[in-house]
Amino acid sequence: MPTKDEREPFYRVDVAEAKEMVKDPSVAVIDVRDPHEYQAGHVPEATLIPVNSVFARREELPKDGKILFVCKMGSRSALAAEMAAAARSASRHPSRRMRSNGPGRMRAVRVMNSP
Secondary structure, three states: OOEEOOOOOOEEEOHHHHHHHOOOOOOEEEEOOOHHHHHHOOOOOOEEOOHHHOOOOHHHOOOOOOEEEEOOOOHHHHHHHHHHHHHHHHHHOOOOOOOOOOOOOOOEEEEOOOO
């Protein structure tokens, strides 16, 4: 079951939950690792947007729906989810450049480390 920390604008999912999510064609899977990591192996149908370019490429992220950010350890996916939340918030409220969407409103998720 996805978990939500009230201080974060995203939900955390474990590997098993992520595997179920990638089966849903409405979920956008974004791999935020470096290109050489992506080339070594990635989730089928995942789009490569390295974490250092997520905000710059925010127009490529879906405007609605769920986004599953994946990386190797979890920190890059968390950062990407933060940037996606900021981008979505800024597009909804142009006068507020950085704003948390609050619990339940950001649909981006990140994969937590597997045990």
